[in-house]
Amino acid sequence: MAEPAISFQGVTRRYPQKGGAGDVVALHDIWLDVPQGAITGIIGRSGAGKSTLLRLVNGLERPSSGKVIVNERDVGAASDAGLRRIRREVGMIFQHFNLLASRTVAENIALPLEIAGEEGARIAPRIDELIERVGLGAQRNRYPAELSGGQKQRVGIARALATGPRVLLSDEATSALDPDTTRQVLALLQDINRELGLTILLITHEMAVVRDICSQVAVIEGGRIVEAGETYEVFSKPAHSTTRSFLTGVTGVAVPQFVAHRMQDAPQSPTAEAVVQVTFIGGHATDPMLARLTSERGVSVNILAGAIEEIGDKPFGSLIVALPVARLEESRRFLEEHGLLTEVLGHVG
Numbered sequence: 059m060a061e062p063a064i065s066f067q068g069v070t071r072r073y074p075q076k077g078g079a080g081d082v083v084a085l086h087d088i089w090l091d092v093p094q095g096a097i098t099g100i101i102g103r104s105g106a107g108k109s110t111l112l113r114l115v116n117g118l119e120r121p122s123s124g125k126v127i128v129n130e131r132d133v134g135a136a137s138d139a140g141l142r143r144i145r146r147e148v149g150m151i152f153q154h155f156n157l158l159a160s161r162t163v164a165e166n167i168a169l170p171l172e173i174a175g176e177e178g179a180r181i182a183p184r185i186d187e188l189i190e191r192v193g194l195g196a197q198r199n200r201y202p203a204e205l206s207g208g209q210k211q212r213v214g215i216a217r218a219l220a221t222g223p224r225v226l227l228s229d230e231a232t233s234a235l236d237p238d239t240t241r242q243v244l245a246l247l248q249d250i251n252r253e254l255g256l257t258i259l260l261i262t263h264e265m266a267v268v269r270d271i272c273s274q275v276a277v278i279e280g281g282r283i284v285e286a287g288e289t290y291e292v293f294s295k296p297a298h299s300t301t302r303s304f305l306t307g308v309t310g311v312a313v314p315q316f317v318a319h320r321m322q323d324a325p326q327s328p329t330a331e332a333v334v335q336v337t338f339i340g341g342h343a344t345d346p347m348l349a350r351l352t353s354e355r356g357v358s359v360n361i362l363a364g365a366i367e368e369i370g371d372k373p374f375g376s377l378i379v380a381l382p383v384a385r386l387e388e389s390r391r392f393l394e395e396h397g398l399l400t401e402v403l404g405h406v407g
């Protein structure tokens with residue numbers, strides 16, 4: 059196994075509060091490995107500790123205890139020279155782009171190279187290459203105020219790549235963008251990840267971003283990681299209630315209105331039906347298990363809604379079905395024995 063690109067080892071970050079009212083514990087005993095060359099998402103609500111976690115990676119923050127290892131170097135223990143080296147290897151993009159208004163696109167991208175003391179003659183071809191990569195050839199001499207949000211973020215990405223980093227940190231990079239532009243910027247990040255083998259660690263409060271480009275995800279709540287793993291696994295078997303609440307509306311399908319308004323927690327009669335969400339994962343996605351439940355067990359299944367999408371390059375299907383309450387347990391056992399996941403959402407009748 060390759061060493062992780064970033065490793066949080068028992069990291070706690072406290073902030074003293076004014077007036078001695080005790081510390082705010084922004085992060086509590088974080089253990090997390092970010093694999094090389096992958097796109098890893100950290101998802102959490104406002105105040106969960108996401109920005110603090112990201113700032114620990116490029117040394118803008120230091121841990122109160124524990125270690126943050128980036129490319130095998132301990133960030134908390136780095137000297138000033140060591141920190142400068144780490145920052146060249148770690149690029150960052152921001153929600154509000156952080157471009158200099160008085161500089162053109164090319165001049166904004168040149169900035170980190172100038173700071174790093176790169177020779178003038180080597181800067182120009184590097185800028186050409188970066189502008190080409192993010193598709194901004196026509197905007198080269200424009201100023202930020204003349205650009206759309208998506209174009210500004212492309213400048214941010216080119217600037218972050220200028221020093222040839224091995225890791226890219228993304229702080230809510232698409233939160234200020236409309237859905238179409240978000241898709242384009244996420245696709246660009248994915249291309250960069252694949253073509254340059256760059257490790258990307260992004261923070262977001264949107265599960266759709268995780269679904270679209272992250273192969274790994276960690277869910278953070280109140281400064282603690284409550285769940286982490288491969289996106290596909292976490293989406294198909296969310297173990298924590300916070301994860302489930304982030305997933306609502308992002309995957310699968312909703313119970314149709316005509317059923318939803320009649321649904322109750324408990325069945326009201328022996329002929330009631332249970333409304334069940336059946337999740338198909340991996341190779342099981344196309345298995346006609348519901349048809350077999352009918353043909354082999356004689357259970358009548360009513361399909362109410364369904365969708366199949368792709369998460370982490372694997373099929374992920376979700377169906378909402380009605381099953382007779384009298385056959386519910388047997389039906390769930392049959393489906394689960396064949397690798398499907400079931401969850402009872404309510405009852406009708």
Ligand SMILES: Nc1ncnc2c1ncn2[C@@H]1O[C@H](COP(=O)(O)OP(=O)(O)OP(=O)(O)O)[C@@H](O)[C@H]1O
Pocket residue numbers: 073074082083084102103104105106107108109110111
């Ligand atoms: N410099 C600071 N001084 C004191 N408290 C801080 C500081 N930075 C963050 N905190 C506190 O630490 C906790 C985590 O903050 P953080 O900004 O990391 O969360 P977040 O998940 O990024 O939230 P948001 O999405 O709103 O930025 C919050 O309670 C915040 O108030």
